[in-house]
Amino acid sequence: MESYLAELNDAQRAPVLQKDGAMIVIAGAGSGKTRVLTYRIAYLMSQGVDAFNILALTFTNKAAREMKTRIARIVGNSEAKNLWMGTFHSIFAKMLRFEADKLGYPSNFTIYDTQDSQRLISAIIKEMGLDKDVYKYKQVYSRISSYKNSLITVKAYFQNPELMEADAMSKKPRLGEIYKEYVDRCFKAGAMDFDDLLLKTNELLNRFPDVLQKYQNRFRYILVDEYQDTNHSQYLIVKALSDKFQNICVVGDDAQSIYAFRGANINNILNFQKDYDDVQMYRLEQNYRSTKNIVEAANSIIEKNKTRLDKVVWTANDEGPKIVVNRLLTDGEEGRFVASSIFENKMEKQMKNGEFAILYRTNAQSRAMEDALRKKDIPYRIYGGLSFYQRKEIKDVLSYLRLLINPKDEEALKRVINYPARGIGQTTIDRLTIAANHYKRSIFEIIENLDKIDLKINKGTKNKLENFANMIKSFQIMNETADAFTIAETVAKKTGLLQELKKDGTPEGIARIENIEELLNGIRDFVEGQKELADATGSLTEFLEDVALATDMDKETGDEDHVALMTIHLAKGLEFPYVYIVGMEEDLFPSAMSMNTRSELEEERRLFYVALTRAEKQAFLTYTQSRYRWGKLVDAEPSRFIEEIEEKYLDFMIPQDDYKYKPLIDTDIFGEVDKSKFRQSKPVNGTPPPSHKPTDEQLQKLRKLRPATAAATSVPPGPAVKLETGDEVEHMRFGKGKVLSIEGVGQDKKAEINFENGGLKKLLLKFAKLKVLS
Ligand SMILES: Nc1ncnc2c1ncn2[C@@H]1O[C@H](COP(=O)(O)OP(=O)(O)OP(=O)(O)O)[C@@H](O)[C@H]1O
Ligand SMILES: [Mg+2]
Numbered sequence: 047m048e049s050y051l052a053e054l055n056d057a058q059r060a061p062v063l064q065k066d067g068a069m070i071v072i073a074g075a076g077s078g079k080t081r082v083l084t085y086r087i088a089y090l091m092s093q094g095v096d097a098f099n100i101l102a103l104t105f106t107n108k109a110a111r112e113m114k115t116r117i118a119r120i121v122g123n124s125e126a127k128n129l130w131m132g133t134f135h136s137i138f139a140k141m142l143r144f145e146a147d148k149l150g151y152p153s154n155f156t157i158y159d160t161q162d163s164q165r166l167i168s169a170i171i172k173e174m175g176l177d178k179d180v181y182k183y184k185q186v187y188s189r190i191s192s193y194k195n196s197l198i199t200v201k202a203y204f205q206n207p208e209l210m211e212a213d214a215m216s217k218k219p220r221l222g223e224i225y226k227e228y229v230d231r232c233f234k235a236g237a238m239d240f241d242d243l244l245l246k247t248n249e250l251l252n253r254f255p256d257v258l259q260k261y262q263n264r265f266r267y268i269l270v271d272e273y274q275d276t277n278h279s280q281y282l283i284v285k286a287l288s289d290k291f292q293n294i295c296v297v298g299d300d301a302q303s304i305y306a307f308r309g310a311n312i313n314n315i316l317n318f319q320k321d322y323d324d325v326q327m328y329r330l331e332q333n334y335r336s337t338k339n340i341v342e343a344a345n346s347i348i349e350k351n352k353t354r355l356d357k358v359v360w361t362a363n364d365e366g367p368k369i370v371v372n373r374l375l376t377d378g379e380e381g382r383f384v385a386s387s388i389f390e391n392k393m394e395k396q397m398k399n400g401e402f403a404i405l406y407r408t409n410a411q412s413r414a415m416e417d418a419l420r421k422k423d424i425p426y427r428i429y430g431g432l433s434f435y436q437r438k439e440i441k442d443v444l445s446y447l448r449l450l451i452n453p454k455d456e457e458a459l460k461r462v463i464n465y466p467a468r469g470i471g472q473t474t475i476d477r478l479t480i481a482a483n484h485y486k487r488s489i490f491e492i493i494e495n496l497d498k499i500d501l502k503i504n505k506g507t508k509n510k511l512e513n514f515a516n517m518i519k520s521f522q523i524m525n526e527t528a529d530a531f532t533i534a535e536t537v538a539k540k541t542g543l544l545q546e547l548k549k550d551g552t553p554e555g556i557a558r559i560e561n562i563e564e565l566l567n568g569i570r571d572f573v574e575g576q577k578e579l580a581d582a583t584g585s586l587t588e589f590l591e592d593v594a595l596a597t598d599m600d601k602e603t604g605d606e607d608h609v610a611l612m613t614i615h616l617a618k619g620l621e622f623p624y625v626y627i628v629g630m631e632e633d634l635f636p637s638a639m640s641m642n643t644r645s646e647l648e649e650e651r652r653l654f655y656v657a658l659t660r661a662e663k664q665a666f667l668t669y670t671q672s673r674y675r676w677g678k679l680v681d682a683e684p685s686r687f688i689e690e691i692e693e694k695y696l697d698f699m700i701p702q703d704d705y706k707y708k709p710l711i712d713t714d715i716f717g718e719v720d721k722s723k724f725r726q727s728k729p730v731n732g733t734p735p736p737s738h739k740p741t742d743e744q745l746q747k748l749r750k751l752r753p754a755t756a757a758a759t760s761v762p763p764g765p766a767v768k769l770e771t772g773d774e775v776e777h778m779r780f781g782k783g784k785v786l787s788i789e790g791v792g793q794d795k796k797a798e799i800n801f802e803n804g805g806l807k808k809l810l811l812k813f814a815k816l817k818v819l820s
C-alpha cells in the first residue's frame with residue numbers, strides 16, 4: 047500500500063480506492079472530505095491516470111492551490127502541475143478561451159468583473175431614461191445574474207410570461223429590455239461576465255456535440271468539492287462532462303449549504319443518486335479538526351434543523367475548553383474584548399496571529415474589530431474586502447491592458463479614454479456611445495472611423511481621439527514581441543498614469559505608485575510561473591484572466607503572520623485553532639432579512655454550524671447590548687443560536703442569570719429598564735433550571751478577560767452613584783424627576799424615579815447619566 051494511504055482512516059480510504067464509477071461522500075464538517083479528494087487524485091495518478099485527464103473543482107482558487115501542493119508532495123511536482131484544478135469560473139474561463147470563436151467571441155474576450163457589469167447596467171438604466179430609484183442597478187444585476195445561473199437566456203425570458211409578470215409586479219416591467227441590452231452590449235464588447243462563464247460553457251456543451259465529446263474524453267475523472275453549494279448552471283456542466291464515463295466523485299455536507307441566496311441548490315446533492323447509473327454512497331463520521339466540545343456543540347445546533355440528512359459526527363480529540371460566551375456593551379467594547387483575548391491567548395499559549403480568526407455575519411462588523419486590533423498592534427488581514435486588483439490605480443492600468451488586448455472592451459475604454467485627462471469630455475464620450483450603439487460597432491471602431499461619420503466633434507477633439515487610438519495601437523504592436531511585464535511597464539509610463547500619481551505627491555499618491563509597482567512585480571512572477579506549465583504561455587491574456595477571477599483570498603502575502611477577519615460565508619472549508627464569532631445577536635445573526643421562512647432560518651443555522659466548526663481548539667461567541675446599525679444605536683438581543691447550544695458546552699463570562707433570565711438588555715442606552723424585554727427562564731424538560739450563579743473560577747476569568755479598556759465605554763460613575771431617595775435629578779431624555787427608591791449595590795444599583803415627562807422608570811445607575819439637582 048502506498049504510504050500516504052495510511053494517513054486515511056478506513057472510511058476515508060474506501061472512496062479513495064474506488065477508482066471508477068460515480069460516488070458521493072456525504073459527511074459533516076472536518077471529517078476529511080477535502081482530504082479524500084486530494085488523496086483520491088494522488089491515488090488515481092499512481093494508478094496510471096494521466097494528470098491531463100483529471101478535473102477537480104474547488105470552492106476557492108486557494109483551496110485548489112493547497113490541494114495541488116499536497117498532491118505534488120505525493121506524486122511529484124512535474125506531474126501535479128498539469129492537473130486542471132480550480133474554481134468553476136477559472137476552469138471554464140480557460141476552456142472557453144479555446145472555444146470562444148464557436149460562440150462568436152474573440153479568444154481574447156474580456157471578463158467583466160462585478161464592478162464592470164454594474165457600471166454597464168447603471169449606464170443602460172440611465173440611457174433608457176428609467177428611474178434609478180426603482181431600477182436599482184445592483185438589484186437589476188443580481189436579478190440578471192440569477193436568470194443566467196438558472197439558464198434563463200434573454201430569449202427564454204421573453205418566452206416566459208410568468209417571469210415577465212413577476213418583474214412587472216415588482217415595478218420593473220422593463221427588466222427584460224435591460225437584460226437584453228446588457229447581453230448585447232457585453233457581446234459587442236467581446237466580454238463575458240462571471241455568470242456567462244458558466245452559461246456559455248453550458249451553451250457550448252449543448253450546441254456542439256463534438257466539443258462536448260472532446261472534453262468528456264479529456265476529463266475522464268471529475269471531482270467536486272463543496273458539492274452542496276453548486277448552482278443549477280454548475281450542476282449541468284458537471285453532469286454533461288461526466289455523462290460518458292461517469293467517473294465522478296463529489297463530496298459535500300448538506301448541513302453546510304449556505305449559498306441558496308446565490309442560487310445554490312441543495313437538491314443537487316440530494317438527487318445525485320438519481321443522476322448516475324450506479325452510485326456508491328460513502329459516509330465519514332470521525333471529525334479530526336475540532337475538540338469534543340466544539341463537535342458536540344455543533345451537533346446540538348444542527349439537530350434543530352428539520353431539513354437535513356441524518357449524520358453522525360464524533361471525534362476522538364480532547365474534550366477541550368468550553369465555548370466562551372461573552373456579552374459586551376457596544377461593538378467597540380466587543381472589538382476590545384476580542385483583541386485583548388487574542389493578545390492574552392497569544393502570550394499565554396505562545397500562539398501566532400495566524401492561529402486566530404474573527405468571523406462575522408456582515409462585512410460592516412469588521413470596522414470595530416480592526417480599530418481594536420490596530421490599537422493593540424495586532425497584525426490582521428481582512429478577506430473579502432476590495433481585492434487588490436479592484437483598487438482604482440490598479441484597475442486603471444489593467445483597463446489599458448484589457449483595451450490593448452481587446453479594443454472592443456467598452457468598460458475598459460470608458461475608464462481610461464480620459465484618464466489621465468487628455469481633454470476628451472463626457473459629451474464626446476456620449477456621442478461616441480450613441481454612434482457605437484447605432485452602428486452596432488465598438489466605440490474604438492467609431493474612433494478609428496471618425497472621418498466617415500459626422501459626429502459633430504471638432505477638429506481638436508478629433509485629434510485627441512486619434513492620438514488615444516494610436517497610442518493603444520502602438521501597445522498592440524509591442525504586444526506581438528515583448529513580454530507581458532515589459533508591456534505593462536510601458537503602459538504605466540507612456541499613458542501618463544505614473545506621472546499623474548507622482549504629480550499628486552500626497553502619501554496616498556505614493557502608496558498608489560507602490561501598488562502599481564507591486565502589480566508589475568506580480569506580472570513578472572506570473573509570466574515566470576506560467577512558462578513552466580504545459581498548456582500556458584504566460585501571455586497578457588492569461589494574466590488578465592487570472593486577475594479577473596482572483597479574489598483577495600487568492601493573493602498570497604508571503605509569510606506575514608496575521609489574524610484573519612472574514613465573513614462566515616468566506617470561511618467555508620477553512621480551519622483555525624481559535625475562532626471568534628462576533629455579533630451573535632438577533633436580527634444580525636440570524637439576519638433580520640432571513641427570518642421570514644423556516645428555510646431561510648435554517649440556512650442561517652447552517653451558517654452558524656459552518657462558523658463554529660471552523661474552530662480547532664476553542665470558539666468564542668460575543669454579542670453586544672446595543673449596536674450601531676444604519677447609523678442608529680439600536681438595542682440588541684442575544685442570538686437564539688446561543689440558546690440552542692446545549693448549556694453544558696458553554697462557559698458564560700457573564701453571570702449566567704443575566705443571560706437566561708433577561709434582562710440581558712436590562713437597560714436601554716439611556717439606562718431605562720425595559721420590562722417588556724425580560725425573558726423568563728425556561729425549565730428544561732419540566733425540571734427547574736440549575737443554579738446559574740457564576741462560579742468563582744468564572745468570575746476570575748471574567749475579570750481577567752475583560753479588557754482594561756472596556757471600562758472606558760461604560761459611563762463613568764457620575765454623581766448619580768451617590769443618589770439618595772428623595773433626590774431631584776435630571777435625565778437627558780426624560781427630563782427632571784424625583785428618586786423614589788434605590789435598590790441593589792455597586793454595578794447593579796438601580797433607582798426608581800418619577801419623571802415629569804417620562805413617568806415612572808427604573809434605571810440602572812451605571813448607565814443612566816443622571817444629574818443630581820438637589
Ligand atoms: N485521517 C486523518 N488523520 C489525520 N488528520 C486528518 C485525517 N482526516 C482529516 N484530517 C485533518 O482534519 C482536518 C479536516 O479535514 P478536511 O478539511 O478534509 O475536512 P472536510 O470534511 O473537508 O471539512 P469541511 O466540511 O469543513 O470542508 C484537516 O486538518 C485534515 O488534515
Ligand atoms: Mg472541505
